[in-house]
Amino acid sequence: MSQDIATIRVTRYRPEKDSKPYFQEYKVPYRHDMVVLDALNYIKAEMDGSLTYRWSCRMGVCGSCGANIDGEPKLTCASFLHDFKGRTITVEPMANFPVVKDLVVDMEDFMEKLVKIKPWIIREKETPPEQGEYKQSAQELERYSQFSSCINCMLCYAACPIYGLNEKFLGPAATALAYRYIEDSRDQGKDVRFPIVHEMEGVWECTLVGECSVVCPKGVDPMLAIQKAKILGATNAIKSILMPRGGR
Amino acid sequence: MEHHNHDIVIVGGGAAGLRAAIAAVELEPKLDVAIVSKVYPMRSHTVSAEGGMAAVTREYDSLDSHAYDTIKGSDFLADQDSVEFFVKEAPRESYQLEHWGCPFSRDPDGRISARAFGGMSVKRTLFATDKIGFHLLHTLFQTSLKYENIRRYDEWFVTSLLVDDGQVEGVTAIEMRTGELVTILGKAVIIATGGCGRIFRFTTNGWIKTGDGMAIAYRAGVPLKDMEMVQYHPTLLPNTGILITEAARGEGGHLLNKDGERFLKRYVPNKMELGPRDILSRAELSEINAGRGFDGPYGSYVHLDLTHLGKITIEDKLPFVKELAEKYVGIDPEHEPIPVRPGQHYMMGGVHTDLHGFTGMPGLYAAGEVACVTMNGANRLGSNSLTECLVFGAAAGKAAAEYALKLSSPSFGNPVQGEAMLEEKRIFDQLLKHEQGERISSIRTEMQEGMDKHVGIYRDENSLKEGCRMIGELKARLKNGIVEDKDHVYNTELVAALELDFMLDVAETMPYSAILRHESRGAHYRTDYTKRDDASFLKHSVAYKTSGPPRIDYVPVTITRWKPEERVY
Amino acid sequence: MGDNKRYPELRRRVSPGWWTASRHYAMYMVREWTSLFIAVYSLIFIYGLSLWATVSRANFLNFLKNPAIIGFSLAALVFTMYHAVTWFYLLGAISPIKIGRSKTKPWQALVLNLVLLVIVSYLAIWLLILR
Numbered sequence: 001m002s003q004d005i006a007t008i009r010v011t012r013y014r015p016e017k018d019s020k021p022y023f024q025e026y027k028v029p030y031r032h033d034m035v036v037l038d039a040l041n042y043i044k045a046e047m048d049g050s051l052t053y054r055w056s057c058r059m060g061v062c063g064s065c066g067a068n069i070d071g072e073p074k075l076t077c078a079s080f081l082h083d084f085k086g087r088t089i090t091v092e093p094m095a096n097f098p099v100v101k102d103l104v105v106d107m108e109d110f111m112e113k114l115v116k117i118k119p120w121i122i123r124e125k126e127t128p129p130e131q132g133e134y135k136q137s138a139q140e141l142e143r144y145s146q147f148s149s150c151i152n153c154m155l156c157y158a159a160c161p162i163y164g165l166n167e168k169f170l171g172p173a174a175t176a177l178a179y180r181y182i183e184d185s186r187d188q189g190k191d192v193r194f195p196i197v198h199e200m201e202g203v204w205e206c207t208l209v210g211e212c213s214v215v216c217p218k219g220v221d222p223m224l225a226i227q228k229a230k231i232l233g234a235t236n237a238i239k240s241i242l243m244p245r246g247g248r
Numbered sequence: 249m250e251h252h253n254h255d256i257v258i259v260g261g262g263a264a265g266l267r268a269a270i271a272a273v274e275l276e277p278k279l280d281v282a283i284v285s286k287v288y289p290m291r292s293h294t295v296s297a298e299g300g301m302a303a304v305t306r307e308y309d310s311l312d313s314h315a316y317d318t319i320k321g322s323d324f325l326a327d328q329d330s331v332e333f334f335v336k337e338a339p340r341e342s343y344q345l346e347h348w349g350c351p352f353s354r355d356p357d358g359r360i361s362a363r364a365f366g367g368m369s370v371k372r373t374l375f376a377t378d379k380i381g382f383h384l385l386h387t388l389f390q391t392s393l394k395y396e397n398i399r400r401y402d403e404w405f406v407t408s409l410l411v412d413d414g415q416v417e418g419v420t421a422i423e424m425r426t427g428e429l430v431t432i433l434g435k436a437v438i439i440a441t442g443g444c445g446r447i448f449r450f451t452t453n454g455w456i457k458t459g460d461g462m463a464i465a466y467r468a469g470v471p472l473k474d475m476e477m478v479q480y481h482p483t484l485l486p487n488t489g490i491l492i493t494e495a496a497r498g499e500g501g502h503l504l505n506k507d508g509e510r511f512l513k514r515y516v517p518n519k520m521e522l523g524p525r526d527i528l529s530r531a532e533l534s535e536i537n538a539g540r541g542f543d544g545p546y547g548s549y550v551h552l553d554l555t556h557l558g559k560i561t562i563e564d565k566l567p568f569v570k571e572l573a574e575k576y577v578g579i580d581p582e583h584e585p586i587p588v589r590p591g592q593h594y595m596m597g598g599v600h601t602d603l604h605g606f607t608g609m610p611g612l613y614a615a616g617e618v619a620c621v622t623m624n625g626a627n628r629l630g631s632n633s634l635t636e637c638l639v640f641g642a643a644a645g646k647a648a649a650e651y652a653l654k655l656s657s658p659s660f661g662n663p664v665q666g667e668a669m670l671e672e673k674r675i676f677d678q679l680l681k682h683e684q685g686e687r688i689s690s691i692r693t694e695m696q697e698g699m700d701k702h703v704g705i706y707r708d709e710n711s712l713k714e715g716c717r718m719i720g721e722l723k724a725r726l727k728n729g730i731v732e733d734k735d736h737v738y739n740t741e742l743v744a745a746l747e748l749d750f751m752l753d754v755a756e757t758m759p760y761s762a763i764l765r766h767e768s769r770g771a772h773y774r775t776d777y778t779k780r781d782d783a784s785f786l787k788h789s790v791a792y793k794t795s796g797p798p799r800i801d802y803v804p805v806t807i808t809r810w811k812p813e814e815r816v817y
Numbered sequence: 818m819g820d821n822k823r824y825p826e827l828r829r830r831v832s833p834g835w836w837t838a839s840r841h842y843a844m845y846m847v848r849e850w851t852s853l854f855i856a857v858y859s860l861i862f863i864y865g866l867s868l869w870a871t872v873s874r875a876n877f878l879n880f881l882k883n884p885a886i887i888g889f890s891l892a893a894l895v896f897t898m899y900h901a902v903t904w905f906y907l908l909g910a911i912s913p914i915k916i917g918r919s920k921t922k923p924w925q926a927l928v929l930n931l932v933l934l935v936i937v938s939y940l941a942i943w944l945l946i947l948r
Contacts (some may be wrong), residue, residue, distance in 0.1 A: 007831070014735055014737075015737050015825075015826075015828060016735050016736065016737060016824060016826035017709055017735075020827075021827070026876075033487075033576075035927070044689070045687075045689035045693070048732070049687065049688065049689070049731070049732030049733055049741040049744075050732050050733035050735070050741060052733070052738055052739075052740050053740075054291075054794055055455055056287060056291050056293065056454040056455045057291075057293065057295065057296045057454040057455075057490065058454065058455070058781075059296060059488075059490045059491075059576075060575075060682075061295050061296055061379070061382055061568075061574060062290070062291045062292075062293075062295050062296065062454065063290065063291065064287070064291045064698055069836055071839065073838070078575065095829075096831070098826035098827060098828045098829070099826060099827040099829065100425065100737065100738055100826050100827075101735070101737055101738045104738055106826045107825075111288070111402070114390075114393065115393050116513075117290070118351065118393075118394075119390040119393065120348070120390050120391045120393065120394045121347065121348060121349040121391075126347065127347075129340050129341075129343035129344040129346075129347055130343070133342075133343050133346040133347075133359060134346065134347065135354075135357070135358030135359065135362050136352075136354055137354060137356075137358050138353075138354050138356070141351060141353070141354055144351070145351055147384065148351050148386075149379075149382075151290070151295075151382070152288075152290050161831070161835055161836065161842065161845075164831040165831055165837065177390075181349070184349060184351075186347075186349065187349070197455075205584070207849070209842070209845045210841075210845075211841055211842070211845075214841065216752050221910075224910055224911060226871075227907065227911050228911055229789065231911070426823075426824075737824050
């Protein structure tokens, strides 16, 4: 008769009622192929309808469901209960973000950074679409395709202590996206994006903690993008000193 | 009550909504366009599409071929003028998306790669490995950030359309962050909220696909067309319902039954695994019912075998499929077949529009999965939907822009203000205030399981009757439902209750439309009327809201050049 | 859009002990502290070299044989190796070399650079001490 039970400790914070967050424990029936999101959905459906969290696609591509699970930034839809030691799991809102309610964090800072890096193709001359596509080789695609896989889940910001200490830091995802456009052969906006990426709170705040790339669920490797951007910035600076009038 | 004013208000921030917004501001840069979405746009369900988007780009292809494939795929229920418009605009939209930066996979000559897909007679499905929806959505969203005149209301939940004297004036929406109901006025409104897959329990759709846009248009008096046409996709992972793209079959995957047989040779001997989705889903169920399926803890299933495709094909063209299979069923598709079964995926039916996205109600437009133009008829071909969002999103955006330029701004006086105040009462004084009653989740689960059972892949008079009765009962029970979360700030339970209210309204149109269609056509299959009946039913059903059950009427199908014929693959 | 002044979001401060939360963070801080150590070591070694320039080579070698300096140098060696390993691995990740369909892996760059390091170190030791 004994059914397998998992204990989920969730952060609760209701701004209209609570002055500070607290933990609430729920006991959920455990199945070996459950993910943390299944547990949260069970709690909300069967036990406590006020539990508040974001989710949508449940397959790791929409980026809604980030949380700190047992201290580590993870997607709740991609975190299997059987991967955690024991049957007690602690779920908190993503670190380094202000909390709106329960597990929901405020995302406005990232949305502003997204606009700041101008994430669109910038070209001097556009040819009309009727004339067909801009040709791009598989090699040219490979130079940036890894960095185009970012689902904007922001686990990397939750993992970055530099961002935690300084909200002005451009951060992993935004830099990786800026680099994605810089390296896209169809884009000609290097001169526009370089100053943004290479300002004080741009890539130079990064001190190689490397945790962003560890937690990224899509293999974007934002730390790599930041270091590559640093090299681009450095070589660009040297070039502009040695060849002030030209040479790209 | 707080109110805002814009030229165009777009409800929904997925592919169709974003494309409409860009089209409107490109037509007239002075236009002020608002996108109101209940999630941040990059969470829209467009993101989960995998296989590709179809368009004629090659010399071996032709517009007529794409059109014929689509019309035959629709079991001849498609309006052929809209299909002709669609295939003509599709190539330009694809190249425009590429110009905006979409990272398509490339051929050695640098052109966008094309793959085979179900029901398509030649390779015309353009792809980006197997994550086209993700790349398309992010490309559109990031491009939309270029335009200062596109203002976004992120995480605002639209609750109703405001209509004055038969003309649309705007919407009411709850700002999730504060819980306040706000009026957003617009000269034109474009609905782009997607489908309603969460009406069913076993679906590929994400949590947010609750038919919001269909419901608000339906309640405002616009009919919902062809609601009995629900697409079931043949390859979902059991239990989770996660989609395994048709591209897996496009690249050469096989469907096998318990005996290791490619059973489709008995159903679609010419196209085999690239047959249309409705026929394949029924074929799988037939095999399972005949005892030739596998049994699992989450129901019976068949095998999708990719083991013969080779490491390079899977890594280059189907990496996401590999990731999903390994993660959610613990299978490496290079070495083992993937368990799959059919489930709900797409709504062919929806808000009735013409080929410019116009619903018939002045100022109201719709585009994308929410709309029924219809170019998909009784069955949609895979990879047509993303192109549909772009083509008709752009068309609706342009039509709404031209309309808005001719009008002056609506004002926030009566009767619109009165309507908005009534809406506020309905939500906060009635729905939110119940202190006891039935939980939202239990009503919702019953609806989902009931719809799967009674309005599923195989239907008959009795099951549809039961579907009609069940929805009526659930609607009555929801009136006594309780919202446990009484907060104003970010109340997801209140939103869930409003979504369930929408879903029940939309769900009701399905069995009522289906029970009157005494034939089998496309995805609508009746075991008591197994043949297609063009003489009586070559027409679209339209469902109108009444104070009782929906009133079903009919409108004719537009035939231009392709006479309906027998549909064999 | 919409600025809620009645219920502002909860801002959480990062505590000074943030780096104790995981092994990754702790190792990162250790790496950062060791750079201080290496900086101090460099100054000491420069002082030693100045002894060779101003007094004699024998004086420099005696300085090196001092047990305190030996201990300090060993510690510096360990810390420098920790940095070198991190750095070489990172170089391999940033600039992999393409061979056919695959790319070189970071650990391969690490091994290659460590071999180069051994060779260069031997040359330096031979130049300064053994010759």
